[in-house]
Amino acid sequence: MxxxxxxxxxxxxxxxxxxxxxxxxxxxxxxxxxxxxxxxxxxxxxxxxxxxxxxxxxxxIPAQLEGTRGSHGDGPQSGPGARIGATLHKREGPRRWRAFVRNARRLRDGDSIDFGAGVSATASDRGADGSWALDFAGDEPVELLLERAGRMPLPPYIAARRAADTRxxxxxxxxxxxxxxxxxxxxxxxxxxxxxxxxxxxxxxxxxxxxxxxxxxxxxxxxxxxxxxxxxxxxxxxxxxxxxxxxxxxxxxxxxxxxxxxxxxxxxxxxxxxxxxxxxxxxxxxxxxxxxxxxxxxxxxxxxxxxxxxxxxxxxxxxxxxxxxxxxxxxxxxxxxxxxxxxxxxxxxx
CATH class of the missing domain: 3.40.1780.10 (QueA-like)
Structure with missing residues (x-):
């Protein structure tokens, strides 16, 4: 139709x-x-x-993250410090989530992203839909990491008109x-x-x-x-x-x-x-x-x-x-x- x-x-x-x-x-x-x-x-x-x-x-889960592009895993950096936004949308493994990324043009395979609060992830495997796989560092459950560094993922039509808050x-x-x-x-x-x-x-x-x-x-x-x-x-x-x-x-x-x-x-x-x-x-x-x-x-x-x-x-x-x-x-x-x-x-x- x-x-x-x-x-x-x-x-x-x-x-x-x-x-x-x-x-x-x-x-x-x-x-x-x-x-x-x-x-x-x-x-x-x-x-x-x-x-x-x-x-x-x-x-x-508090699936929206804001971070900074860090080092590249297999070559020289180009523009470290770029601001990167990520919205997780599907778990692919114990420590891997598929995410839609804002400012993705500044991201390359193997880049690390520092989301603050001791939370970081490595980006790889960009999909046909533009999403990236994020592998979270460390041993803590990813849910605990998100509680520290993430915020509630309000729908785009609300987020465009006001910021998420404690309510x-x-x-x-x-x-x-x-x-x-x-x-x-x-x-x-x-x-x-x-x-x-x-x-x-x-x-x-x-x-x-x-x-x-x-x-x-x-x-x-x-x-x-x-x-x-x-x-x-x-x-x-x-x-x-x-x-x-x-x-x-x-x-x-x-x-x-x-x-x-x-x-x-x-x-x-x-x-x-x-x-x-x-x-x-x-x-x-x-x-x-x-x-x-x-x-x-x-x-x-x-x-x-x-x-x-x-x-x-x-x-x-x-x-x-x-x-x-x-x-x-x-x-x-x-x-x-x-x-x-x-x-x-x-x-x-x-």
Missing amino acids: RVDLFDFQLPPERIALRPAEPRDAARMLVVNDTLIDRHVRDLPDLLRAGDLLVFNDTRV DADDYQTMFAREQGAVAAPTAALHFTPALMEALTARGIGHATLTLHVGAGTFLPVKAEDTADHAMHAEWGRIDAATADRLNAVRAAGGRVIACGTTSLRLIESAAGEDGVIRPFEGDTAIFITPGYRFRGVDGLLTNFHLPRSTLFMLVSALMGLERMKAAYAHAIDNGYRFYSYGDASLLLP
Whole structure:
């Protein structure tokens, strides 16, 4: 399909720079045969007993680093001291992360980068997408190094308008965050509070968790003119056997599996077979969902509002239909909904 079919105009003032307070006070557009304006706290009234919400329990790490180019490993230096910015986006080994690099023209294979606080890494293996492999020095777990030298990786559309601050360390983390490794939050789950979870449980609406470490590739624009020519980024995820069995049991009993976030949806669909059975999964997924895709493992989706021409707007259009989602987004824009990571939500029930 042509990528420009997924374009729309978003006024900049619709981009949320802070989350709603309290989190479950965020607005929520319910999209099925009609469009209904509600709030996230209304979810217990909108779902059915026996339904199951599936959350991503990944934890965002302070994956943005600022450093200085140091020595070159195999030849004379050229311009040591250059400022280098790095955003980690995918773990490739115990001490190796793939990173997008700012000022990469000043970097050569084998260069070291000093990120301060006793944290340094060697750059190598530049990829076709412009990313570099960073091998961190020392014996400490890389997570500890990042706690010392890194900062929270706010999405580009927020970072361009304000700097990350101490509030973001909590604001950009969900209440389910447990497994360290994401460099972007599974933002649909940012809306949930303990009180809302108690209300859902009281109505017989269950929840389960899986893990998908969201990478910075989620923010990369689609540069191709046709979706068939877009190379989707890969992310690591895991669904254990107990969780897979539970999801299958819910559907067998007539309940609905509602993915809370596109990351949960993509992993469930990666684990679901043509027969609709969800199986244990562990590894990378680069699933790219566009209109025409037949959903096998989910029955609905709670998600935020996404960027124009993005793979995520393509995904929600695949679930609900492109024209219906364009109408929903036009309604959201006209009625003052807040967009993107810290913005409001939509509940999509095909």
